[in-house]
Every structure is written in structure tokens, then in C-alpha cells.
Amino acid sequence: MQFIDLVQQRHSVRNFSAKPVEHEKLESILEAARLAPSAVNFQPWHFIVLTEKDVLEEFYPVYHRDWFRTAPAVIVVLGDHHQGWHRKEDGKDHTDIDVAIAVDHITLAATELGLGTCWVCNFHVSQCAEFFKLPSHLEPIALIPLGYPEEQAIPAKKRKKASEIIHWNKF
Numbered sequence: 001m002q003f004i005d006l007v008q009q010r011h012s013v014r015n016f017s018a019k020p021v022e023h024e025k026l027e028s029i030l031e032a033a034r035l036a037p038s039a040v041n042f043q044p045w046h047f048i049v050l051t052e053k054d055v056l057e058e059f060y061p062v063y064h065r066d067w068f069r070t071a072p073a074v075i076v077v078l079g080d081h082h083q084g085w086h087r088k089e090d091g092k093d094h095t096d097i098d099v100a101i102a103v104d105h106i107t108l109a110a111t112e113l114g115l116g117t118c119w120v121c122n123f124h125v126s127q128c129a130e131f132f133k134l135p136s137h138l139e140p141i142a143l144i145p146l147g148y149p150e151e152q153a154i155p156a157k158k159r160k161k162a163s164e165i166i167h168w169n170k171f
């Protein structure tokens with residue numbers, strides 16, 4: 001598949017079929033995340049993969065949505081603020097940027113394998129940290145529910161026009 005077609009196909013899926021995700025597919029998606037670039041190559045991330053039904057059920061209150069419950073797998077993506085690059089000039093922590101790139105790899109790799117995903121950041125962060133007994137420098141940044149989409153239709157993309165956001169040679 002051409003990269004631009006993959007980008008067009010990826011969309012937020014909020015309704016999954018009960019079909020479990022093959023372990024090899026999960027491994028391949030996680031490999032795409034592992035290979036993501038990061039500032040100074042510090043790789044300030046961890047990926048907790050939830051596949052067991054009882055664990056998913058216990059985890060569900062962290063993002064209490066009916067549709068979230070339909071996901072047969074969830075990847076919890078952590079940013080490690082002790083490992084992230086902090087820019088000298090202003091101290092800016094690049095952990096979130098690095099994690100976002102890894103998550104994008106996850107969503108695109110999953111799309112290529114016929115799987116659906118959805119970024120989730122509007123979850124109960126402290127509940128999530130407590131769930132895994134995380135030390136304070138490990139921040140749960142995103143949850144990525146994934147599975148086979150229940151609907152096959154790809155919704156039209158709602159995006160700003162190129163003319164609103166792209167600036168050639170001057171701002």
C-alpha cells in the first residue's frame with residue numbers, strides 16, 4: 001500500500017468486533033513503535049499490552065466508555081520523563097513528542113494489518129498510574145485500543161484546508 005493511502009485509511013475506530021488480535025500482529029505493531037525515532041534517540045517510552053479479558057475488564061474504568069470495552073486489546077503508552085530529552089535552551093521536555101511518534105507508528109502499522117485503533121488521551125491518568133503502580137516519572141500518555149473494526153466504511157476526513165495551514169517561504 002502507498003503511504004498516502006495508509007494515511008487516508010487510518011481513522012479512529014470506536015467499535016470493535018470480538019475477534020481477538022493475532023499475537024504476531026501485536027508483535028509487528030510493537031516493532032513499528034520500537035523503531036520510531038526520538039530526540040537524541042533516548043526512546044523514553046514503555047508499552048503495556050493488555051490482552052487478557054479479566055485484565056481488560058478491570059482496566060475499563062480508566063476510560064469508561066461502552067465502545068472502549070469492545071476492544072480486544074489495549075496498548076497503554078507510557079512516557080518516561082527521566083529518559084526524555086530536555087532541551088538545554090529552555091528545558092522543554094520532548095517525551096510527549098517522542099511518544100506521539102511511536103503512537104503514530106502503532107496506528108499506521110495496525111491500519112496496514114487491517115486493524116482499527118483510536119488514540120485516547122481523555123482517560124483517568126491517576127487511576128491508570130495507580131492500576132500499574134507506576135513511579136511518578138512514568139506518565140501514562142495514551143491508551144490505544146485496537147482490534148478488528150466492526151464497520152468497514154472509512155469516514156471522510158474532516159481537516160482544515162491546505163491553504164489555511166501551509167505557508168510557503170513566509171508566515
Ligand SMILES: Cc1cc2nc3c(=O)[nH]c(=O)nc-3n(C[C@H](O)[C@H](O)[C@H](O)COP(=O)(O)O)c2cc1C
Pocket residue numbers: 010011012013118119120121122123157
Ligand atoms: C492526542 C490525541 C488524543 C485523542 N484523544 C481521544 C480520546 O480521548 N477519545 C476519543 O474518542 N478520541 C480521541 N482522539 C481521536 C480524535 O478525536 C481523532 O483522531 C480526530 O477526531 C480525527 O479523526 P480520525 O482519527 O478519524 O482521523 C484523540 C486523538 C489524538 C491525536
